[in-house]
Amino acid sequence: MQDAPSPSTPRVIDVGGLQALIEALRRRERKIIGPTIAGGAIIYDEIDGVCDLPKGFADEQQPGRYALRRRDDDALFGFAVGPQSWKKFLHVPALRLWRARRQENEVTVEATAPVNEPVAFIGVRACELAAIAIQDRVLMGGEYVDPHYQARREGAFLVALNCSEAGGTCFCVSMDAGPKVSRGFDLALTELISGEAHAFLIEAGSPEGAEVLVELPGRPATQADIDAAGAVVARTAANMGREMPKQDVPALLMRNLQHPRWDEVAQRCLSCANCTMVCPTCFCTTVEEHGDLAGVESARDRRWDSCFTMDYSYIHGGSVRPGVPSRYRQWMTHKLATWHEQFGTSGCVGCGRCITWCPVGIDITEETKAISASEQAGDGHGKS
Secondary structure, three states: OOOOOOOOOOOOEEEHHHHHHHHHHOOOOOOOOOOOEEOOOEEEEEOOOOOHHHHHHHEEEEEEEEEEOOOOOOOOOOOOOOOOOHHHOOOOOOEEEEEEEEEOOEEEEOOOOOOOOEEEEEEEHHHHHHHHHHHHHHHHHHOOOOHHHHHHHOOEEEEOOOOOOOOOOOOOOOHHHOOOOOOOOOOOEEEEEEEEEEEEEEEEHHHHHHHHOOOOOOOOOOHHHHHHHHHHHHHHOOOOOOOOOOEEEEEEEHHHHOOOHHHHHHOOOOOHHHHHHHHOOOOOOOEEEEEOOOOEEEEEEEEEEOOOHHHEEEOOOOOOOHHHHHHHHHHHHHHHHHHHHHHHHOOOOOOOOHHHHHOOOOHHHHHHHHHHHHHHHHOOHHHH
């Protein structure tokens, strides 16, 4: 009888083995969430199996532009990232916090219990793992823990993916966030396609991942398999569509809080909040109160909000950031500079979504480069 493979040994599985992985996770009563096509984009949604993955599709991304195209092979993960991130399932867009009901002279308040639904995410990129780690720090890492996020996060099994495609707006390499996954996953896949051969290198990153791995049909990975997987990641890293300047970006931005570039970008910015809605790390929310006309029931809901909205910085008497220049500066300097002071990391992982899904194609890397170039040219704008 053949010995069971070591959990630490990478394995090679085929497309049938990937289906077996999905079935193994479903046997553990996990809802399977993965990439699929809907509305002309690759989104994350519940899937039944490999048949629902975007087989043979790639995406073309440039500032303000996204389109699907057919590949010349049957890759299942041959695309970059779409408009959604895994934040949608962990830090949900809308949440009922509590509901109150009045009966005669008594008022009953019922808080919404945290949902700990077992789920499995299939195809989590390195930049997205980095984003999840950032949200873990923000929403679970301090004195005040968001119990709703914590419950959903603890119920998630992460099947990561080493990227084989770099989008036209990707810059994860310059943010030290990809394209190779290194931590924070249960299992990690690298898609290998050569001629008619279609396989996946798979490795475990947690004890639960190792338990699942030994159930899958496949074979131990050879050095050639490992080298092929490394070549996939190296090729992706070499084909980044963008890069952040190689300098101390936090210090650069904080030296230039009064730079005229903020007014220039505001002339294009619609203050629509698209960039924050698609961002995998933004966590701003607001609360809304609802009541019925009879005065019997009321509720408080939480929903995503954005520092680009006028109301977000409203205090008694008006908004702290009434103009678009101040709102864009707040977003960009928080994301790339003051986030370090709060949480010890950048708030950007280089996924490029904010560039792709900006209606007017504003590019955060180009805005940073423009301020840097102006400072180096001695334009005299480097004072806050």
